[in-house]
Each structure stands twice: as structure tokens, then as C-alpha cells.
Amino acid sequence: MHTMTSSDTTDLLDPPPGGVLGGVAGRVDAVLERFLRARADELADLDPALEPVADAVTALVSAGGKRLRPAFVWWGYRAATGHTDPEVLKPAGAVELLHTFALIHDDIMDRSATRRGLPAVHTALRDHHIEAGLSGDPEWFGVGGGILAGDMVFVWADMLFEAARLEHRAMARARRVFGQLRAEVMAGQYLDLRLSGLPAASEADSLRVSLLKSGRYTVTRPLQMGAALGGTDPDLDRTLSTFGDAVGVAFQLRDDVLGLLGDPDTTGKGSLEDIREGKRTMLILHARDQATPAQREVLDRVVGNPDATRDDADAVRQIVVDTGAADHVEAHLTGLRADADRAVEHLSDPSRSALLELASVAVDRSA
């Protein structure tokens, strides 16, 4: 289907075991594991007291995650070149480490004590403070240590990116996309923080945040980064951008739906969390828009109330269904999926079918 080159290792990943995602995930995990072990050794050499930081970060990375972002880097490269190169696993792993950094800082800002079924990094470092018998406030040590652990992983993401032995102009192109990805996610996170406190937030405000902190960050920029490692092609770049923005926003909308209406046993996330945090999702904003005065009173009282009860949450969920907000978001999701499918129509296989499969993984999920 394409010209064989010296870096063509199609047998390595085509067809990949465990679907498009599984095939990349296992190999990225191997890269991450080796890389993190080396960083942990370096930290221990600097000072054995740094071990709890390395341990907490390694535990978080090992505890899973779908490795969706690395898969998009991988398939962006594949779409651009038609072949595979194991060196691409390093920038792909870098994007996963950047996500690890974002989760660590996020859990501090959201005051979430757990992540992926483990203590969040700031919780683990608080516990270390207590176990080691250090003096001072363990909670604040956890916050400070967590900020620094996140910053450390941020640097590591960069180091893993730079470890890739790829042509230096390709690296320079991809580095620019990586810079853009990182600036946008920070901007999106800040706007999200602000949105929670915005009295007159609109569906448009919410969609813009979803595009920056999720669409661009999770799908579009990883795809473009992979493509940039392969070459320069404005047409492909536009295709990946249209596909990525649609799938990425859909990914966030699915996340919002699961956070509010999903089964906590499957999502691993307390169903009350998003409500107590006061997340202004499209779901909530549309419900508020369509609500009766009585329903609106409930929404205003419960959403963003850190003391909201399970009964309160049930009432909000019922309103989201009764106002048609749940259906409204599902319809929007269907439209985004159609946009995404159309965008990659002219790509050839296996890239086209891999991207469609990744879109399914991102959007049609229950966890």
C-alpha cells in the first residue's frame, strides 16, 4: 500500500494486538516504564529523600489511563508517512507525561483526594509527611509537594520528547505544536476554573473551554504533533484539525455526561464530584436555560455547593433529563461524530479506520 522504507516496521503495529489503542498503549507503557525508572534513579542519586516523589508519580502513571493521547500522536505520524517508527513512541509518551502533570495539578485545584483508584499525588505526599514524622502542616506539605511533583513531570515530558532520535527539522516542527498544546491546555484550564465562578456562563463559553482544554489538547494537537514528525502537508493538517476538534469536544461532552449520569462503579468517579465542583458543562447550562422556575431554583442551590447531598444530586440529574438537556447533548455528540467521520473520508487505510476506531473509543464509552 505504501513504499517500504528502512524505518518501516509495519509488522510491529499493523494490525496491532488489542485494537488500535491497545497496540500503541503497550509499547508506550514500556517506553514510559523505562524512562520513569531512569528518572527515579537520578532523583535517588540527588537525594534519597526524593524517592516519595518518584514513587507517587510512577504509581499514578502505572495505574493506567487509556493512553488515548499517545495513540493520536502515533496515528498522526502514520497518517502523514504511511509507515511507523518506534522513535515516535517517545513524543507519544511525552504527551502522556504531560497529561500526568495536568492530572497532578488538577487534583490539587479540585481538592480531589484520589485518582485512578489511588491516593492523588498530593494525598500520597501528605501521607508521607505524616509517616515520616515531619513537623508542620501535612496538608500544606502535600499541596506544595504536589505542585513540585507536577512541575517535575512537566520537565520529564520535555526530556522524553527530546529523547526521540528523529530528524532535527521534524523535531523542530513537532516542538512548535507541543508548545502550542501546552499553552492552550493551561489557558483552557484557567478558563474552566473561571467558568465555575461565572454567574452568566453560556453554552458557547462552555464549548470554548471544551475545545481548548480537551479538543485541542486530547486529539487535535497530538495528531498534528505526530503528523509534524512525519512531514509538512497543509491538507492533512486541516483534515486532522477538523477531525480532532470534533472528536476532542465530543470526548469532553461524553466525560461531562459520564460525570453526571454515569455509573460511579464504572467511571471510578464519585457522581457528586462534578456537581459539588460546580462545573458549568453544556449539560448543566442547557438544563438551566430550559428549566422551570422551580427547577432553576434547585440547580442554583445545588450546583457548586460543596455540601450537596446524594438526594440533591439525584434531583439535578432528574432535571437534566426532564429539561431535555441530556438528549440535547447526545444530539450534539451525534453531529460531532458525523463531522469527524466526514473529515477523514478521503484518508486511506489503515489510518482512516484507526482514526474512526479511536474516535469510538473516545466518544462511545461508559468509563
Next chain:
Amino acid sequence: MHTMTSSDTTDLLDPPPGGVLGGVAGRVDAVLERFLRARADELADLDPALEPVADAVTALVSAGGKRLRPAFVWWGYRAATGHTDPEVLKPAGAVELLHTFALIHDDIMDRSATRRGLPAVHTALRDHHIEAGLSGDPEWFGVGGGILAGDMVFVWADMLFEAARLEHRAMARARRVFGQLRAEVMAGQYLDLRLSGLPAASEADSLRVSLLKSGRYTVTRPLQMGAALGGTDPDLDRTLSTFGDAVGVAFQLRDDVLGLLGDPDTTGKGSLEDIREGKRTMLILHARDQATPAQREVLDRVVGNPDATRDDADAVRQIVVDTGAADHVEAHLTGLRADADRAVEHLSDPSRSALLELASVAVDRSA
């Protein structure tokens, strides 16, 4: 004195106006100002709601600082090549932006409300939350927003570094040093946080933290980064490392002395802060080691006590003088200065005299 090359712009900086530091600082400031204006425009294009973030960061950078780290990058390059190149101002500015990031996160961890005579970034964003009439907890919005603003500047530091149009192998060498610098400062900051809670901290523990979070970060790595942009020379690298570690640790010791014994009107820092934070400086650790039981009782009661009074602080200062800890640290400083002078003995001018002058600025200061 050296071969003229096309990138030789000796007239630009030799002799520099305002001393070795002033000459670089003005030019770095111009680079930073232009760069930050472009980033602020980009943020405003993404969403006008991002303006308070850009404003707070720009205000902090504009409020000053000695631009000591950029000067070390500049003179590292000069020592390696004998000439100057305006492109070096970009990596030099990147090191200053990285320092800005560190200050923003530091002020959150230390709960410092002000910096350089202005509201700290997290304070400015808290104030914005109140003025904009957002709902929710303004303090926590400030913390979250400050973490994200810091993360944003971290990305910007990288972008400014990458903007330098220098030979790609030189950039690759310097990038490795920049990675090392960033990992070390995070490690040093964590160890410093931990040191504050360590019941049996020793002078050796304190010196190791000073080496990582200050010596390497402020002097050695910036110098080596500049040198790496110029070429590869193991002898010069060793010279800069010996000089840098000595000056850098001395810089931190001077900071500790000024923080405890300096004039708050000159240092711009409340004299109580370091005592309340419980900083385990060489000064405090040596005093504790030499203290009578009565003096030790005072130190244990006051250092790290967030409610310590001015009288408590005066008592601690008196003990630091009476136990000979102040003299002990001054003697150590003199030794480090001698090590630094000896290290650069064989370098030729103007690099040698510039480095000695920078060492003076770093160590023999009253603010």
C-alpha cells in the same frame, strides 16, 4: 584579543553600560518585553478573559529582579566563544522566565501575599475574582489560577528558549543543560520544603539544598547553558562548574543572612518571614548546634512558628549572633569567594573580570 567573526558585536556589550549586569539586563528586558507582549496578545485572542493572567505575569517580570541568571548565560557564552551574539539573549531571557515561574509557585507554597512590592500573582488573581464578582472561594481561585499562571510561564520559558536562531547542535547541547537545570530546581525546592519539617536537619542537608535550588540553578547551569550554546570544552565546563557551585551556594547563604539579619527596608522582605516559615538555613542549624539549653529552647519555640512575634524574631537574631553562627557563615562565604576566584584565575579578560564582578553582585549585596 580574539578573531572577529560575523556575529561579533563587541561594541554592543564591551564595555557594557551599567556594569556587566546592567549591560545584559537592559537588553534582556527588551527581549522579554517584546516576547511577553506577543504572548499576551495570543492569550487575548484565545479569550479576553485570559488578560488578568497575562497582566499579573507581565507586572511581576517588569517589577524587576537583578537579571543575574541571564547575565550568567550571556557570560558563559562569552567565555566559551570570546564573542557576543544577540540571539543568546533569548535563552538568557528564558532562564529569567523560568525564574518567574518558580517565584509564582513559590509564593503559593510559602503563602507570601506580595512579591517585588506588588501583589503576588495568586494574590492578584484572588483580587480579580473579587472585582469581577465571580462566585466561589476567591482564595482558592487565586491558588488554582496562580498554579496555572506559573505553568503558563514555564511553557513560555521554553518557547523563548526555542526562538533563538542558533545552530541546531548548539541548541541541542544547551537544551540538555536547560532540562537538567529545571529538574534540579524542582528537586531542590522539594528538598527545601521537606527540610523545613525535618526534626534532625543538619548543616550538610541545608548545604545540599542550597547547592541544588540555588547554586546550580542560579549560577552553574546558566553559565554552562551559555557555554553550551558556544561550543564543547570539558576544561571550561569544569571551570564554570567549580566557580558556579561556589558562587551559587554563597548567593544562597547571603540570601539567608539578609533574610534573617538584613534591613527589611532594603531587602523588601519582612524579617519575620523566614523565621515563621521555619527555614532551616545554615545560620539557624549552626546556631542550634552551638546553643545553650535555654537558647535552644527559644529556637525550637520560635523557628517555624507562624505566630512568632517581632520580639521572638529579635531573640532569634541575638542567638544567631551570640552563638557565633553569623560569623561562621561569613567565614564560609569568604572561603567560597576564594574558591570562586581561584577557579577563574586562568580565564582571559573580559570574561574573567565579568565573572568576578557578577560574583560580587551575587554575594556582596545588601538587598
